Amino acid sequence: MIRLEHITKQFNNTVVLRDVSLDIPEGETLAVIGRSGSGKSVLIKHAVGLLTPDEGRVVVDGANIHEVSYKELRRIRRKFGVLFQGGALFDSMSAFENVAFPLRTFTGKPDGNIRSRVEACLEMVQLPDIGKKMPSELSGGMQKRVALARAIALEPKYIIYDEPTSGLDPATSNHIDELILSLNERLRVTSIVITHDMHSVLAIADRVAFIHKARIAWSGTVDDIHRSDHKSLLDFVRANEYVIGEQTSASEVSLHP
Amino acid sequence: MTYSLTWFLRPFTILGKYSLLIFHAFVSPDDFRTYRKNTFNQMMRIGVESIPIVALAAAFSGAVTTVQVSYQLVSVFLPATVIGSVVAPSMILELGPVVTGFILAGRVGARIAAELGTMRVTEQIDALEAMGLNSISYLIAPRILAGIIMFPMLYVAACAIGIGGGITVANLGGYLTTQEFVQGAQDFFRPFDPYFGLSKAFVFGFIITSVSCYMGYFTAGGAEGVGKSTTQAAVMSCVFILIADLVLAVTLL
Numbered sequence: 001m002i003r004l005e006h007i008t009k010q011f012n013n014t015v016v017l018r019d020v021s022l023d024i025p026e027g028e029t030l031a032v033i034g035r036s037g038s039g040k041s042v043l044i045k046h047a048v049g050l051l052t053p054d055e056g057r058v059v060v061d062g063a064n065i066h067e068v069s070y071k072e073l074r075r076i077r078r079k080f081g082v083l084f085q086g087g088a089l090f091d092s093m094s095a096f097e098n099v100a101f102p103l104r105t106f107t108g109k110p111d112g113n114i115r116s117r118v119e120a121c122l123e124m125v126q127l128p129d130i131g132k133k134m135p136s137e138l139s140g141g142m143q144k145r146v147a148l149a150r151a152i153a154l155e156p157k158y159i160i161y162d163e164p165t166s167g168l169d170p171a172t173s174n175h176i177d178e179l180i181l182s183l184n185e186r187l188r189v190t191s192i193v194i195t196h197d198m199h200s201v202l203a204i205a206d207r208v209a210f211i212h213k214a215r216i217a218w219s220g221t222v223d224d225i226h227r228s229d230h231k232s233l234l235d236f237v238r239a240n241e242y243v244i245g246e247q248t249s250a251s252e253v254s255l256h257p
Numbered sequence: 258m259t260y261s262l263t264w265f266l267r268p269f270t271i272l273g274k275y276s277l278l279i280f281h282a283f284v285s286p287d288d289f290r291t292y293r294k295n296t297f298n299q300m301m302r303i304g305v306e307s308i309p310i311v312a313l314a315a316a317f318s319g320a321v322t323t324v325q326v327s328y329q330l331v332s333v334f335l336p337a338t339v340i341g342s343v344v345a346p347s348m349i350l351e352l353g354p355v356v357t358g359f360i361l362a363g364r365v366g367a368r369i370a371a372e373l374g375t376m377r378v379t380e381q382i383d384a385l386e387a388m389g390l391n392s393i394s395y396l397i398a399p400r401i402l403a404g405i406i407m408f409p410m411l412y413v414a415a416c417a418i419g420i421g422g423g424i425t426v427a428n429l430g431g432y433l434t435t436q437e438f439v440q441g442a443q444d445f446f447r448p449f450d451p452y453f454g455l456s457k458a459f460v461f462g463f464i465i466t467s468v469s470c471y472m473g474y475f476t477a478g479g480a481e482g483v484g485k486s487t488t489q490a491a492v493m494s495c496v497f498i499l500i501a502d503l504v505l506a507v508t509l510l
Contacts, residue, residue, distance in 0.1 A: 048387050070391070078389035088384040091375075102388050105291060
């Protein structure tokens with residue numbers, strides 16, 4: 001279980017997160033939504049200890065990750081797979097080597113096993129034949145899918161997705177959503193998904209947290225959004241292209257495509 | 258007041274961050290096999306791929322020094338062998354390590370800072386950390402190790418090629434023969450000189466790689482930040498080479 005308790009973070013006198021608390025129980029998929037620059041990515045970087053909060057703490061499986069030794073922190077981080085917003089593929093390695101990197105570094109498995117696992121991961125993201133290509137030869141969407149293959153290579157307990165479907169065509173976005181759902185169902189993976197894509201939220205999230213003005217302004221299930229009268233949340237949802245129907249007032253917002 | 262205090266403390270803050278970076282680079286490495294492979298790759302990039310430019314710079318340094326010594330010193334009072342007596346120690350004591358250092362500050366320092374800076378702004382370093390890897394050990398230790406191993410080798414090559422350049426020009430220009438050049442070099446040869454030159458190369462190798470790693474690793478601000486780090490890495494490496502050159506000369510000679 002991941003627990004963020006009263007996280008406050010500021011950069012150069014700008015408060016990005018203020019007293020933010022979130023619990024992500026095992027097996028749950030939490031979607032974190034909010035406008036650009038609202039602190040979503042900062043929030044998830046706290047979850048893996050890439051940022052240290054000014055106040056508050058992050059507890060993963062009972063351990064405060066900012067109090068444990070660096071060695072222990074690295075052990076905890078190996079439970080995570082992180083898909084970064086831009087993919088963050090290592091540009092000196094081919095797609096195959098990128099996916100194989102965590103396997104080679106942490107498992108000590110023979111090359112044959114690593115090759116099969118890498119091929120299976122690339123197959124899962126529908127890119128079976130691009131292993132030899134360098135990241136610079138791939139489109140943005142393909143880079144993101146290779147990065148997703150790398151994130152799931154070690155079959156992590158927790159997966160953090162930072163904008164997993166941005167820059168992808170609708171068909172591939174749907175496939176990524178299905179992949180996230182399938183990982184959740186097959187492996188009982190706990191997921192945090194940062195997204196603007198309400199279609200994804202509706203498809204994969206068990207729970208939604210809306211960040212507004214540096215705070216968790218609203219949280220609840222997808223169905224709860226229907227009943228919410230939170231103006232900023234509804235403005236955000238209404239602005240999404242998947243919301244259809246006549247929307248003359250916040251209470252009339254439909255969430256189904 | 259606060260701004261002045263921050264400005265005053267800034268060098269100490271940088272020194273502290275730099276020291277911690279170097280410390281963390283060599284503690285708690287994850288997998289020696291990975292580091293061995295990385296170190297070998299960096300030795301190829303930093304050392305072997307730098308041979309042509311170092312050889313070119315050294316050959317011309319030796320050649321120009323030969324011509325200038327001939328112009329300035331050779332007269333009815335001093336024999337032509339003085340050219341060998343000046344050129345060889347100059348290459349071993351100063352030109353070899355410093356010219357190599359300056360060339361590599363530009364070539365290797367800028368490359369390291371640009372590589373690490375790009376990795377920082379594209380979240381590749383965050384990705385390494387998020388995987389549970391010690392990114393500092395993984396990225397920085399191999400580069401510094403490669404620097405302190407390969408720079409002394411490049412220094413030896415630079416000295417040999419520089420003296421060779423001097424001899425070639427001496428012969429082609431009719432200043433003196435190879436035998437006279439070697440005789441002059443032997444007359445004033447001190448066995449300590451190559452050790453001093455090697456010490457400088459070792460220290461310069463550490464300075465260039467560690468300063469550039471620091472600049473690259475802590476890059477911020479996108480493409481502009483990478484450009485800034487790259488420039489600073491080359492400039493600061495040269496500045497610290499000059500300072501270290503003086504300190505080593507005062508303390509060891």
